Amino acid sequence: MPQTTGGISFVNAKVEYGTGSGSFTDISGWANTVEVSGGDRASGEVYTVDGDTGIVTFGKRAPVDVSYMCVFTEGATDPFEKFRGYHQAADGTQIRLRWSPQGGAGTGKIAFTGTGKITAAPWLGGDAASPDPLTFSFTMRTAELLKGVTA
Amino acid sequence: MAKKRYIVKADFLAFSDKNVHQGNEIELEATNPGTKVLLEQEAIEEIKEEKPKKEKE
Numbered sequence: 001m002p003q004t005t006g007g008i009s010f011v012n013a014k015v016e017y018g019t020g021s022g023s024f025t026d027i028s029g030w031a032n033t034v035e036v037s038g039g040d041r042a043s044g045e046v047y048t049v050d051g052d053t054g055i056v057t058f059g060k061r062a063p064v065d066v067s068y069m070c071v072f073t074e075g076a077t078d079p080f081e082k083f084r085g086y087h088q089a090a091d092g093t094q095i096r097l098r099w100s101p102q103g104g105a106g107t108g109k110i111a112f113t114g115t116g117k118i119t120a121a122p123w124l125g126g127d128a129a130s131p132d133p134l135t136f137s138f139t140m141r142t143a144e145l146l147k148g149v150t151a
Numbered sequence: 152m153a154k155k156r157y158i159v160k161a162d163f164l165a166f167s168d169k170n171v172h173q174g175n176e177i178e179l180e181a182t183n184p185g186t187k188v189l190l191e192q193e194a195i196e197e198i199k200e201e202k203p204k205k206e207k208e
Contacts (some may be wrong), residue, residue: 149163
């Protein structure tokens with residue numbers, strides 16, 4: 001088989017967030033990484049005296065955790081203050097995260113989205129020995145991610 | 152440019168200001184190159200208007 005020429009990287013990604021009913025805000029200028037974990041389907045097994053393999057059954061899919069790492073800036077409408085506010089609001093504010101690896105490059109590109117609340121808070125630490133810009137990260141837990149298309 | 156109605160077939164369409172989820176109807180410019188891309192990817196499907204049947208005399 002010939003080698004694919006369709007590989008893509010994350011260098012031109014578009015990273016966004018929104019609240020439950022509001023429009024999306026593009027934070028590509030702050031976003032550094034997007035990490036996704038979870039969503040595994042539970043499985044169980046039992047073994048009987050007869051035979052050499054187990055009896056395997058399957059359960060539900062686990063929630064998905066999405067973590068954004070962003071550059072820290074102090075503006076009142078900048079990502080850190082927004083996400084801190086969503087996390088510390090009473091009961092937590094429902095948010096939506098959306099990102100597209102090639103999202104800045106036009107129509108028809110793959111995109112992912114999920115709705116949930118922040119479960120790992122966006123706090124800020126630091127290291128006096130590091131010359132790097134300060135970053136912060138947070139995690140949102142969602143029941144599932146949807147795969148869509150940029151329009 | 153003529154707009155046409157489409158039904159969303161992908162899980163969702165990511166517009167700059169909103170997500171439109173599967174099963175919802177949207178209006179798009181039919182001649183827009185982006186619309187053609189979405190049709191080719193089967194992310195949307197045109198809603199064909201049924202012509203009213205002529206009544207028999």
